[in-house]
Amino acid sequence: MSMFSKLFFSVSVTAFSLGFAQHINTQKLNDYFKALDENHKVMGSFAIADKGKIIYTNAVGFADVESKKKADINTVYRIGSITKTFTAVLVMKAVEDKKLALDTKLSYFFPKVENADKITISDLLSHRSGIRSYTDNPLYSVYYTQPITKEKLVEIIEKAGSDFEPGSQFTYSNSNYTLLAYILEKVYKSSYSELVNTFIAQPLHLKYTKVGGKIDSSKNNAHSYAYEGNTYIKSPETDMSVPGGAGAIVSTPSELIAFMNGLISGKLISNNSFKTMKQFKDGYGFGLFEMPLNDKKGIGHNGSIDGFQSGLFYVADGEKTFSMITNQSGYDHQNIFNTLASAAYGKDITIPTFEVVTLSEEELQPLVGTYVTKEMPLKFNIFIKNKTLMAQATGQGEFPLEATSKTSFKFDMAGITIDFDPAKKLFVIKQGSDATTFTKE
Structure with missing residues (x-):
């Protein structure tokens, strides 16, 4: 891999004057992405639509770092779990075609899965089956x-077992949607890839959206990366036989918006089927999440696979759609979505600054310790590793803290700030509008 001490990427922007585009402060939104880009916080593509019409697109960074191939608005990315929305649409199509019913039992297709005689198609769609996710193993x-056969993956899911009684609670599990794709293949006697193409890509004239395969940079496919130590490190590449109907689709932000518009407008399934998908319980419907976007509520899905992160959300209040896919990210995606929403609704946006200070280990040492709070059964371990202040919450991975002053730190990937008061032996951690005080034990 090539070593880069510092990279500055040019911003590729296309803005359209359709609908309510005049409300977007295009230059300021461009400056926002330029700031993320120049500070190695994000590489990827972004789009906003008004009433289904694209009014803003932007691509930053590289699709392929090694060849220095820059991303553009037609760069194709892995979208991860947004695939689940596609799978849910195909299931609802199968229901309309009388090939499935929402109360069909899983035992009809995979009787060896634990509780299969109690698990319905509806339970799978809404992540209420209890089936343990094979990705957690x-x-x-x-x-x-590596490539994997359907038979082997089903065997892995069968051996994983169940976490709770079907229908009793919500727990997100990739196993649900992998099984749904296999069921679709059985009832249609066609591959999942062919079903995506026949029932979604072709009717909507999508050029780039399909079940992905091995990444090919010559076809403008993006690789994914982590940025560490002033270097872009290529992420391992999941074989797409593994995620299947839970995460194997590739696309672009503009085509994801076209997909969402097709779903909303009844081009893919009936309005009644779409209403069924939007019957949210515990924040999840059928292949759809509810997500706050500033003072509004969006519906859609997000995704993560390898070093790719993605999001697609539609806001009925104002009929705006937002989509992003990144192939490297060290910044809070909620902040990006909120900024896109602010721009789309004519509100001011804040250009982030990334100034940090370097502190010695002697200056960091007074902050080290274990911190607790009465508000939740959670502890934070603050420690020094490789001359960097680190934080680790109970049961979670460690993460680095960047100093913005002698007592203030941040973790941009999660939008977290931590302000220490060494004299009082406490810190206040903030994420979004939430703030919690932790005291040193």
Whole structure:
């Protein structure tokens, strides 16, 4: 891999004067992405639509770092779990075609899965089946980059077992949507890839949206990366036989918006089927999340696979749609979505600054310790690693803290700030509008 001490990427922007585009402060939104770009916080593509019409697109960074191939608005990215929305649409299409019913039992297709005689298609769609996600198994890290047969993956899911009684609660599980794709293949006697093409891509004239395969940079496919130590490190590549109907689709932000518009307008399934998808319980419907966007509420899905992160959300109040796919990110995606929403609704946006200070280990040492709060059964371990202040919450991974002053720190990827008061032996952690005080034990 090439080593880069510092990279500055040019911003590729296309803005259209359609609908309510005059409300967007295009230059300021461009400056926002330029700030993220120049500070290595994000590489990827972004789009906004008004009433289904694209009014803003932007691409920053590289699709392929090694060849220095820049991303553009037609760069194709892996979208991860937004695939689940596609799968849910195909299931609703199968219901309309009388090939499935929402109360069909899983036992009809995969009787060896635990509780299969109690689990319905509806339970799978809404993540209420209780089936443990195969991606949570430590063995997943051993095989995910290699091709896998359906039979083997079903066997893995069967052995994983169940976490709760079907229908009793919500727990997100990739196993649900992998099984749904296999069920679709059985009832249509066609591959999942062919079903995506026949029932979604072709009717909407989507050129780039399909079930992905091995990444090919010559076809403007993006690789994904992590930015560490002034270097872009290419992420391992999941073999797309593994995520299947839970995460195997590739697309662009503009085509994701076209997909959402097709779903909303009844071009893919009936309005009644779409209403069924929007019957949210515990924040999830059928392949759809509810998500706050500033003072409004969006519906859609997000995704993560390898080093890719993605999001697609529609806001009925104002009929705006927002989509992004990144192939490197060290910044809070909620902040990006809120900024896109602010721009789309004519509100001012804030250009982030990324000034940091360097502190010695002697200056960091007074902050080290274990911190607790009465508000929740959670502890934070603050420690020094490789001359960097680190934080780790109970049961979670460690993350680095960047100093903005001698007592203030941030973690941009999650939108977290931590302000220490060494004299009082406490810190206040903020994420969004939430603030919690932790005291040193």
